[in-house]
Every structure is written in C-alpha cells, then in structure tokens.
Amino acid sequence: MALRPRLIKFFGLTLLTCVASPAQTTTKVSFTQDVAPILTQKCAQCHGPSLAMSNLDLRSRESALKGGQHGPAIIPGDAANSRLYRHLTGQQKPQMPMGGRLTDQQIAIVKNWIDGGAEWESAVTVQATAPARQFTEQQRSFWAFQPVSKPAAPRAKSQNPIDAFILAKLEANKLKPNPPADRITLIRRAYLDLIGLPPSPEEVEAFVADKSAAAFEKVVDKLLASPQYGERWGRHWLDLARYADSAGFKADEARPNLWRYRDYVIQSFNEDKPYDRFVKEQIAGDELYPDDAAARIATGFNRLWPDESNLANPILRRQEILNDITDVTGSVFMGMTYGCARCHDHKFDPILQKDYYRLQAFFANIRNDDRASLLSGQSAVEYRQQRAEWENQTREIRARMEEILVKARADKTREGIGMFPKEAQDAIFTPPEQRTPMQWQMYYRSASRLPTDAALAAGLRGEAKQRYADLKSELAKFDHLKPAEPPVAEAMLDASSKAPPTYLLSKGIWDAPEDEVQPGFLSILDASPAKIVAPEGGNTTGRRSALATWLTDPKNPLTARVMVNRIWQYHFGTGIAGTSSDFGVMGERPSNPQLLDYLAATFVEDGWSMKKMHRRIMLSNVYQESSASRPEAARIDPDNKMLWRFERRRMEGEAIRDSMLLVSGLLNPKMGGPGVFPPLPDGVTHGSKYLGWPVEKNPAEANRRSVYVFVKRNLRYPLFEAFDFPDTHESCARRYATVNPTQPLALMNDELVRSWATALASRVLNDRGLVPEQQVERAFRIVFNRAPKDEERETILEFLDTQAAEITTHPAKNAAVAAPDGMDPARAAAFVD
Numbered sequence: 001m002a003l004r005p006r007l008i009k010f011f012g013l014t015l016l017t018c019v020a021s022p023a024q025t026t027t028k029v030s031f032t033q034d035v036a037p038i039l040t041q042k043c044a045q046c047h048g049p050s051l052a053m054s055n056l057d058l059r060s061r062e063s064a065l066k067g068g069q070h071g072p073a074i075i076p077g078d079a080a081n082s083r084l085y086r087h088l089t090g091q092q093k094p095q096m097p098m099g100g101r102l103t104d105q106q107i108a109i110v111k112n113w114i115d116g117g118a119e120w121e122s123a124v125t126v127q128a129t130a131p132a133r134q135f136t137e138q139q140r141s142f143w144a145f146q147p148v149s150k151p152a153a154p155r156a157k158s159q160n161p162i163d164a165f166i167l168a169k170l171e172a173n174k175l176k177p178n179p180p181a182d183r184i185t186l187i188r189r190a191y192l193d194l195i196g197l198p199p200s201p202e203e204v205e206a207f208v209a210d211k212s213a214a215a216f217e218k219v220v221d222k223l224l225a226s227p228q229y230g231e232r233w234g235r236h237w238l239d240l241a242r243y244a245d246s247a248g249f250k251a252d253e254a255r256p257n258l259w260r261y262r263d264y265v266i267q268s269f270n271e272d273k274p275y276d277r278f279v280k281e282q283i284a285g286d287e288l289y290p291d292d293a294a295a296r297i298a299t300g301f302n303r304l305w306p307d308e309s310n311l312a313n314p315i316l317r318r319q320e321i322l323n324d325i326t327d328v329t330g331s332v333f334m335g336m337t338y339g340c341a342r343c344h345d346h347k348f349d350p351i352l353q354k355d356y357y358r359l360q361a362f363f364a365n366i367r368n369d370d371r372a373s374l375l376s377g378q379s380a381v382e383y384r385q386q387r388a389e390w391e392n393q394t395r396e397i398r399a400r401m402e403e404i405l406v407k408a409r410a411d412k413t414r415e416g417i418g419m420f421p422k423e424a425q426d427a428i429f430t431p432p433e434q435r436t437p438m439q440w441q442m443y444y445r446s447a448s449r450l451p452t453d454a455a456l457a458a459g460l461r462g463e464a465k466q467r468y469a470d471l472k473s474e475l476a477k478f479d480h481l482k483p484a485e486p487p488v489a490e491a492m493l494d495a496s497s498k499a500p501p502t503y504l505l506s507k508g509i510w511d512a513p514e515d516e517v518q519p520g521f522l523s524i525l526d527a528s529p530a531k532i533v534a535p536e537g538g539n540t541t542g543r544r545s546a547l548a549t550w551l552t553d554p555k556n557p558l559t560a561r562v563m564v565n566r567i568w569q570y571h572f573g574t575g576i577a578g579t580s581s582d583f584g585v586m587g588e589r590p591s592n593p594q595l596l597d598y599l600a601a602t603f604v605e606d607g608w609s610m611k612k613m614h615r616r617i618m619l620s621n622v623y624q625e626s627s628a629s630r631p632e633a634a635r636i637d638p639d640n641k642m643l644w645r646f647e648r649r650r651m652e653g654e655a656i657r658d659s660m661l662l663v664s665g666l667l668n669p670k671m672g673g674p675g676v677f678p679p680l681p682d683g684v685t686h687g688s689k690y691l692g693w694p695v696e697k698n699p700a701e702a703n704r705r706s707v708y709v710f711v712k713r714n715l716r717y718p719l720f721e722a723f724d725f726p727d728t729h730e731s732c733a734r735r736y737a738t739v740n741p742t743q744p745l746a747l748m749n750d751e752l753v754r755s756w757a758t759a760l761a762s763r764v765l766n767d768r769g770l771v772p773e774q775q776v777e778r779a780f781r782i783v784f785n786r787a788p789k790d791e792e793r794e795t796i797l798e799f800l801d802t803q804a805a806e807i808t809t810h811p812a813k814n815a816a817v818a819a820p821d822g823m824d825p826a827r828a829a830a831f832v833d
Helices: 004-019 031-043 061-066 083-089 104-115 161-172 183-194 201-209 215-225 227-240 259-270 275-288 293-303 314-334 338-342 353-361 377-416 422-429 437-444 453-458 462-476 543-551 559-572 593-605 610-618 631-636 653-663 718-722 742-749 751-765 772-783 790-802 810-818 825-829
Strands: 366-373 488-494 502-505 513-517
Touching: 031 104, 083 104, 161 593, 183 201, 183 215, 183 227, 183 610, 201 215, 201 772, 215 227, 215 610, 227 259, 227 559, 259 293, 259 488, 275 293, 275 314, 275 488, 275 543, 275 559, 293 314, 293 366, 293 488, 314 338, 314 353, 314 422, 314 437, 314 543, 314 559, 338 353, 353 502, 353 513, 366 437, 377 422, 377 453, 377 462, 422 437, 453 462, 559 593, 559 610, 593 610, 653 718, 653 751, 718 742, 742 751, 751 772, 772 790
Parallel strands: none
Antiparallel strands: 366 488, 502 513
C-alpha cells in the first residue's frame, strides 16, 4: 500500500508522456487561434513587455528564440529540449505557470506547435498584459479574509476559554498539558515577560508565601500597572516600526528628535491606549486629532523610513520612501506582504499590483516636518502671537539680510542640485505660488541639498560680510520679543490640500508610469474606491484618515487578528499563526484558528485593550504550565504547536543587559528623553567617521534601560547585535535566536559585563555578617531567585578557597566572588524560565 502514491505518480507521468510523446505524429496547430491565447492568458503577465521575469519576453518569436538569462525558450522542431515545454510539464523547475498548471490539452498544443517549427504569424503578437485577474473561490475563502466571528468555547473543565480551546486541540490528538510550573519559575516568567526584569528576592518570597487563589493575578496586575511594562512591550512595537535614531545608508545622519516617537510608544502602552486609536494616530494623527500633541508625534511611525539624503534624484528618493511606507503599512497592520505586488500581481496572495499603488496613493501627498511644534491650545496661540509680533518688528532687517544672500542662494542652490533631473530643478526654482502638488513633493525631497542661511553667511566676503554681520547684530536687539523655541518632534503631514496623482509603475520602476490609480484598499476585501473627506479648513487631503478608519473597522478581518497574534507571539515565542507579518498563502496556517478568532473578537469587545488581552492570556493554565519536556508528547507534537508545555526561550539582548544591570544594583530607572550612548568595545568603529558615538560622561546615564540606548542603523550596539538585534532598515516581526561564539565571549570577557559582575559581588559582600555559604546563597537569590544546588554551592566555595591567598582587599574579593561561572548574572537573564 505504501507504494501506491508512487505508482499513481508514475502512471500519471507516463500518461502525460503519452499525451505529448515525440513518437506521435505532430498535429498542426494554429499559432493565432491555439497558441497565442495560451501565452496571453498564462504567460504574458510575467514574461511580457511590462514584466520580463528571468529576462524572458514571450511577445514575439524573435524574443522567445533569444530567450532570457537561461538561454532560448523554444527550439523549433524540438519541444523535448525547449525550456518553455520543460517548464510547462514540470520536467524543469519551477513548473510554470507559477501558482497553477496548464491542462494536458494545452501542454500538447504547445508541444505540437514547437515540434512543428514554432511558426509565428508576423502580424500576431502576444498581448502586452494578461486579462484582468479574477479571484478564485479558493482565494476568496482563504482563512485570513473571512470575517472574524467569535466561536463558542469548547466544553472543558477549565473556566478560562483560552484553556478550553487549547485542551480541545490537545485531547483531539491524545495529548495532555504539562502540570503547573513551580511558583518561583512562574513569577520570574511573568516579570521577564511583562517588564523584562527579574523579581527581587523579597518579591519572590512574598509570592511564594501568598497561598490565596488570587496570588498570581495580583502579580500580573502589579506588573501591568508598572511603568516598566511600557518600556518592555514598547520595544516589541519599535521592532515592527523599524525604529532608529539615525537615517541609515552611508552618512547615517542622526535624527535628533525621533526619540519622542519612542517615548510616545512607551507611554501609549503604559496608559493602555486602545489599539484602534494607537493605529489611527500613527497613520493619520495630524488629520484626525490636530489638537493632540501626542497624535502629532505618533505620525513619526511613517517618518522612520531609512533614507539616503544625498540621493541626486528627489523623484526617485520620494518613490523609495513611498515604497517603504507602503510595505511597512501592509505588513505591520494587515499582516500581508504587499511588497511583492510592487512590480506585478502577487504570485501567491490575491494582492493586485493595482492594490499596491492604491494603498500607496493614501500617502502620495505626505512630507516630513522635522521641526513640528508640540504646542497646542492656548500655548500655541500665544506662541503664534508673539512670533508674529517679532516678525513684524524685524521684517525690514530680515529683508535686507536676504538681499545680501539672494545671489549666493541662487548660485549655491544650482550647485547643490546640479545633478538633479531637469523637472526637479525647475520645481525648485518655480515660485511657490505656482508650484504643482508634484513640484512641491520634489521641493520637499530636495531640502537636504538646499543651502541654509548660516551656510550662505559663512561664505560671504568683504563688505557684504560686514554688512550682514551688522544687520545680524541689529536683529539681535529684538531677541527679547522672539518667543522661545517650542518642543519639536519629527512628524509626517500632508504637503497641501491637493495630492499629486499616483500611477501604477511598470515593473515598479519610478519613471515608467502606466495607469493612474486612486486611493483604495485590498481588492479582495473591498474593491471600491476609498471615500475621502478632507477636513475643513485644513491643509490636508484626508486620505490617511480614510485608511486609518478602514484599518480599524471591526469588520476588517485582518487588523485585530494580526495584533492579538503578535501579543500571543511575544508571550509564547510563536504566534498562533507562526508568520506574524505574513497571513498570506506562503505564511503558516494558524495552529488553532478558533482560538485566534476568539481572541480577535474578544480584543475588539474589550475596547481594543492590550492590557486586558495580556491578563486573559497570563491567567490561563496554558501560560502557567511547566516548560519541562515529555518524550511521549514530543513524539506527537515535536514543535509544541499545540502548547502542551510552555516554550522555554532565550531573552533578547536588551532584557539580558537590563537584568544584569538590575541584579548588580546599577540600573538607572530614569525614563524618557534623547537616546543615551554607553561605552563601546575597542575596535568597533574601525576608525570610520560614520561609526561610533560620544560616550556618556555620566556613567549613570549610560546605565539606563536598553530601550533608551541610541539606535544607530549602521552601528548596532555590540551586545544587542550578538543577541540578534534586528536590522532597523526594515520592519522586524520576530527576532531570530541564533547561537554563536560572540555571545559567551561577550558575557565572559566584556569589560562592562565584568564590572557589573564585580558590582554584584560588592552588593553581596556589603551584607554584613554573612559567612561564605550564606554569601553564595544570597547571590543566587538575587540572580536566580532560588537557592544554589549542592554541586553549585560546593564548586563556588572550592573556588573561593583556592583564591583565599589573593583576597586581601575588597576589590580583589569582589573579583573572586564575581568570577565563578555559576555567579555570572547573564545566565539569570538569558531565559524566561
């Protein structure tokens, strides 16, 4: 019986060979009536003039004979050796067309045509584009596109519906869940999970002593109320947002005010901002909540794109920015890989190329404002009034200063944009009142090339330089009228009330526009154009507001599912759907789709509250299970997809560093503000002017939580990089957990880590009156939250005895106490359990 599938496959291949056997008499076929329709409908979309994948163009006989990067596609008279035929039959991989297969009759037609000489009427060409793509019933019924409905929990002994769904899956596969974890493990799990720090010995002792049924519930509530919760869970969101404090590419310029976005995220998590509001603020906070400074900061989500500011083509630069925003919006909020549709219809998912540019059209009018004022209400009114008074009093002086700079400004501008395309140069020199929306886009994307007043003044010479200096001194006399600069953020906003047109781009090429498209959503969910309502009296289009409203509509089947899956992933290491930013055909199917829908529906019912979702998950039995492995369960479910045990996993580099600082007594709990610059190991910068940073003069500032360490795109902090800190040039849905030699070397030899270990030893030694056995016990309680095992205690005491002759001073004693492997504080931070 085991051979039957092979026999079936063998007979199937034999049948196909018989259908198109070289021994058969070649049947005359008509290229126009028989072959051209097949090439048009099945091949031209990928191998036509609009997209020649593998450099293969099948629009004419000559191009087919020439072939692509792998040689000719057809050999007239020899179908068996023609690449086109071999790909169609699957004899050469991949089988074509992608995502489907021709019928045996169609394959026979192509074979007979090639064997007959591959005649091609000169007047006939394959259509430039394939017919409009129609979604199949299978695509429309795909799980991720179905409305979220709240299933009834299966009947089970547990009171928590989450456990009911888990137990039903386990029982169906004849599995049982693990018993509960011990209480020390459980409280460490909760602390490291929710705040990224281990509990103190006193907190562990209090929990172990609390025998009430609500003991763990009280721990969870305490941690969710802690400001350290936002620092921990905000970091997860920053991975998705590709957060960095610098621009990337060669120069990697600092973005000095983007830290406000990081602080906004932390604050949003701490105050349990409803997720739908959180999304709306980041997509269109300036349009929907114009008087809310936090919403203005939130638009920094779309300011986080990596950028080559020195790019000599502002049109191309704008298109690359829009591509990044489109890709990230699709993956983060919808869990769909939109980027594949930039050049052609998605090969696996029902995402049209038109959908890509319909989504991009929502952002067609945006520009960045890196000095966005955060004043609002009366403060903003007073600032504008005072600023207007200063401008009125100094208008004549400033006009005279500009007269001196005007010629130099024109010359320096021409010099700075000399390599720009002509239309971009024309846009910059067009008077502001005459610029079109697209010309304004070119102007804003050219800002880094335009000279500043300070740079122009520095280039003045002779009399002009003196006159400018005199006017500057005269202007300074009015400084008492000038208002203090307001706090600012790096934000996104619309350039005007009218957006430039958006075109579908052939092969995704910036200067190959095809049809114009209007803002719209994923066609398989909603093919109608977006309903855009521009805010009254605002210099904005309202496009992003329409997108934000659609994304957060409870009827949208993606947004809530994607977010609860992410929350589950960060609690258990893997989402219910394992590919948390790819809910498409190539992504992993949910291991428990009923549970995923239950959580998504409950999430919306609970007002999109993330803290309530944490609470539901953590108070379940499945979260509180032991992580011990059981061979009989592992045989049935080796990947633990059904969660018969809690998955033991390594913590991120930030949690490892923070935990080491905490147990050593050095962690600075100060929150917020610009990024900090801890010391870097020798040799990291390699002498490059683009790498490195100014180390904090105050060591306490360097010892703040890791979420506040400056994120430089081209220089990841080495300890974080060793433990798989993501590449911040793109969104990171899930971090890797590699094992490499750099990790133990960093934890054993790094000067900072050794100094933290010494500080831990000093903390233990400062507890007066403890004998060595008690000191070992105390260190273990601080670091591991448990007593040492007998063999651990004996090893450490033996080591201390061998070092007794050298321990003559307190620092030396600190070094000895810190040296044993069992005392390494990093080990306590490395795993959740």
